[in-house]
Amino acid sequence: MPPHARGPVRPAALVLDALDTLFPLGPLEWRFREAGIPRVLMTRWCDHLLRDAFALSLLGGERTFEDVARGSLRDITGNQIAPGAEDAIIDGLARLEPRREAASALEAAHARGVRAAVLGHGDGEHVRLLLERSGLPLEPLAGGGGPAAWKPAREPYLAAARELGVPPERLGLVTAHGWDAAGGRRAGLVTGWSAHLEGRFPSVFPSPDVEGRDLAQTVERLLDLPEPA
Structure with a gap:
């Protein structure tokens, strides 16, 4: 049944x-602004993160959530995000x-x-x-x-x-x-x-x-x- x-x-x-x-993810916006990343890219980052997570659910990829979140940040910024700014956004996810x-x-x-x-x-x-x-x-x-x-x-x-x-x-x-x-x-x-x-x-x-x-x-x-x- x-x-x-x-x-x-x-x-x-x-x-x-x-x-x-x-x-809610909204409070992360100020961290994106501090990093000099346009607000519109925050939505793109969320979508990119979910896209890769969905792919990993099919592929069984051995990646942590932080791996995917950081990789998505680098991808949407063309690998131009400064390491300190990347760390600040990831830290914000835990706060x-x-x-x-x-x-x-x-x-x-x-x-x-x-x-x-x-x-x-x-x-x-x-x-x-x-x-x-x-x-x-x-x-x-x-x-x-x-x-x-x-x-x-x-x-x-x-x-x-x-x-x-x-x-x-x-x-x-x-x-x-x-x-x-x-x-x-x-x-x-x-x-x-x-x-x-x-x-x-x-x-x-x-x-x-x-x-x-x-x-x-x-x-x-x-x-x-x-x-x-």
Whole structure:
């Protein structure tokens, strides 16, 4: 029977995506300006980073998240970025602040006895640093067991379910990225998409199990799903 053939059920644990879901990337803009890089190239950098991450999810390339982030910076600047400026932008990735409703969303999950963790890209080291500085009560996960595993391949989602000790159909994914929700759905997870980044769910992917205007509403709607029979 395919996943959720009888309808999704309330997850026993949650994994939340990190960048632009929990932690907005907007504050990095001033670091780009300080480096003399036009603001428009920040969006190009994000797209380039995701492009290469998606390729690595197919190729199984042994690269860390930092490798890909630095490589993308060099590519979009024609290898003209100064080493100090590159370091400043990468350092900024570990100093991002969480969205203002993140704490209340997590409190709601914990009040219902639902464990919550973060599933980022690649090796997950940048997520560990973000969580240490943010103080959010979340666990970093390895992202599939090593730098060769990248979302939206199935293995990172399935590895998260194994690490949290729940079957995939009882693991809820909270993300602001349509492609991430599609990857989680293909792996059999219960998917929750927050509209705060994209505004409208991408039409090329199957709809997520729940949608919300922000993290708090998305988590609330996952928690309001029916208990398994």
